[in-house]
Amino acid sequence: MPAVLNGKVAIVTGAGRGIGKQIALHLAQSGAHVIVNYANSKQGAQEIVEQIKQAGGQAEAIQADVSKVEAITDMIRQTVELYGRIDILVNNAAIDPMNDFFDVTEAIWDSILDTNLKGTFFCSQACAKEMVKVGGGKIINISSVHGSLTMPRYAAYASTKGGINALTRQLALDLSQYNINVNAVAPGATEVEKFSLTDPTHDKDRIGKQIPLGRIGYPQDVAPIVAFLASEESAFITGQVITVDGGSSTRFFLQ
Numbered sequence: 001m002p003a004v005l006n007g008k009v010a011i012v013t014g015a016g017r018g019i020g021k022q023i024a025l026h027l028a029q030s031g032a033h034v035i036v037n038y039a040n041s042k043q044g045a046q047e048i049v050e051q052i053k054q055a056g057g058q059a060e061a062i063q064a065d066v067s068k069v070e071a072i073t074d075m076i077r078q079t080v081e082l083y084g085r086i087d088i089l090v091n092n093a094a095i096d097p098m099n100d101f102f103d104v105t106e107a108i109w110d111s112i113l114d115t116n117l118k119g120t121f122f123c124s125q126a127c128a129k130e131m132v133k134v135g136g137g138k139i140i141n142i143s144s145v146h147g148s149l150t151m152p153r154y155a156a157y158a159s160t161k162g163g164i165n166a167l168t169r170q171l172a173l174d175l176s177q178y179n180i181n182v183n184a185v186a187p188g189a190t191e192v193e194k195f196s197l198t199d200p201t202h203d204k205d206r207i208g209k210q211i212p213l214g215r216i217g218y219p220q221d222v223a224p225i226v227a228f229l230a231s232e233e234s235a236f237i238t239g240q241v242i243t244v245d246g247g248s249s250t251r252f253f254l255q
Helices: 018-029 042-054 069-083 106-133 155-178 204-209 219-230
Strands: 009-012 033-038 059-063 088-091 137-142 180-187 241-244
Touching: 009 018, 009 069, 018 033, 018 042, 018 088, 018 219, 033 042, 033 069, 042 059, 059 069, 069 106, 088 106, 088 219, 106 137, 106 155, 106 180, 137 155, 137 219, 155 180, 180 219, 219 241
Parallel strands: 009 033, 009 088, 033 059, 088 137, 137 180, 180 241
Antiparallel strands: none
16 A cells, blocks of 8 residues: 555544544555544554554554543643644544434433534644644544434434534635645444444344445445545545445435
């Protein structure tokens, strides 16, 4: 794989597993020095760091709950102390519990909004300040098809992803003067740990049959798009939401 990101420093939030894990690995394979952020999955994050180092790359794991601005600030401080700069931010950290509309409490709402949307905003703000110092950078937000086409029991989650899409456009406008590109990637149904659950809404085979390309996605389908948006090959792309869903958003509804 071409080392198109040689010397770039990237933070991937929520990178201890799932899509974030694959993004971290892919950016490292492309030459970036990667901060593998995690909130709780310390073992998973450390395993990814070791995998990257064994392949000849550079990576460090940093714990930070991105729903807390103080934790974000500390993560940025540690990153700059380690590598001296920040060039790429991937806002991947998210939680997506399914709740009936009438069962959503204030605590549930706050936890989802704080991690998914507040975390994206304040990670972007903190990293953009560092990107300005080095003449520019790339911010890639991980959105979801739920930001535009959703299904039952996702009211809070879909609200955050719609907000991320709007935030992506706004930040692209606000940060363009600093040579910072801001884009989003919106995966559809993707095989991550949650598909091991017994919840019938996570039946990957049943869902895959409803997707035009005949399967659900994999983290490996998402990571190369993120790496492209992190590279100079995407220098004239900003404010966009790129959907990676096997064509599922061409249908009216999946259930």
